[in-house]
Amino acid sequence: VKQAVSEFGRLDVLVNNAGILRDAFIAGMDESQWDAVIAVHLKGHAATLHHAAAYWKDQSKAGETVNASVINTASASGTFMPNAGQGNYGAAKAGIAALTLVAADELDRYGVRVNAIAPIARTRLTLATPGMGALFAAEVPEGEFDAFAPSNISPLVAYLAAADCKLTGKVYAVQGGAITELAGWHGVNTIESEGPWTTADLAERL
Template identity: 75%
Template sequence: MGQLDGRVAVISGAGRGIGREHALLFAREGASVVVNDLGGSNGGEGADVGPAQGVVDEIRAAGGTAVANTENIGTWAGAGSLVQQAIDEFGRLDVLVNNAGILRDGFIATLSEADWDAVITVHLKGHFLLLRHAAEYWKAQSKAGDQPIASVINTASGSGTTIPNAGQVNYGSAKAGIAAMTLVAADELERYGVRVNAIAPIARTRLTLATPGMGALMSEPEDGEVDLFAPANISPLVAYLATEKCPITGRVYAVQGGAISQLAGWHDVETIETDDVWQIDDIAERLPLLGRERSDRGIA
């Protein structure tokens, strides 16, 4: 018995890297998987059915159940078609894994509008569109008396949550938005039987290896050593969050190497107050002191 027996999952960006490993593990654990991948380059250019179909062939060869999808999840029609394919092929949808992504790094002063739009569209808009169409389906199920036990796993990043990365204003902004979207969606969709969580993964993929400085941190291990930064080491967390009995919702987890950490967003650290209307001079005198005592003591 697999831990995802009977579950139907849509996984975007599942033709390569982390998404591919999600699809393979989900299928091994008994899920029926719609493997979505446009098949484009790191920067989102081009299209190729090969990556998605190759993963499907691998799953089927191992006795699993999967179908390929090459829709562009950054479009309303493409995202809707992907969700509908799962329902048409397998009769339902239980799990959505938003994983598709591209990179078009550049510094703010020289970043083009096209490179901003492309990254925001694939990551932030793509996450929303698939979530939107899946949520509509689950809401209708719930209203009809067939309460779902559904799960969404979004893909954020340390670049947008904990470690701002120069040269990735588009990517980091999209990923920060995805983390916020996750919390809002968890609050909204709980009434329909849907849990929503996110991961911020670091693994050895074509995207991370294309990020300056990342490749050296995740070099392949020597023979016989455990490969903690293999993409496959991310997928067990996602599979657990997708299981029917998982109780967790509204969380964002960093997962890298042998560590899984729960992340928390913006929160009050220290406050200045006044009993009167604010004055510029008062703010100028007091605001720079916020956090200074904590910093002097080495407290973050």
């Protein structure tokens, strides 16, 4: 953040996109695999967001008009399409989606918008994803639309970063020509009791 302000005089946009994979099934995952993914993805997002937020808060408190944007990178794995072998990655990405919503609520008062994308595209990480690498690596006939090209993602990032974009607190899945707004956990069915639950009641009604 300090380097950006020093080089450009101000900070208007933060894009968090660092990531690694350390895939393993839960029973075989060691602590270092868990910690590495959480550190790079979730803590990495939180660290840059913390310092950028502090900068924008100070700017706003000093009477300056702030019109800033944060774009975080979540994933289908942490939202609507969990993948076996990616407990660490899915947990980190789900945390990023939640962090996005919290930060959007906190930073709106300072003129900062916070959104996230959950991209599906061909990258070194996705090519290494078990069971999906072949799909991403499939050759696209010349002249046909490449639904997994990383360039399909950038227009959404550019729009969310734009000064005239008013969106905040949104998480968008984006693949090829499709952009889908994602909604978080929500109630589906509710059961009620007039008194304390018993396990027998729950066995019958859940």
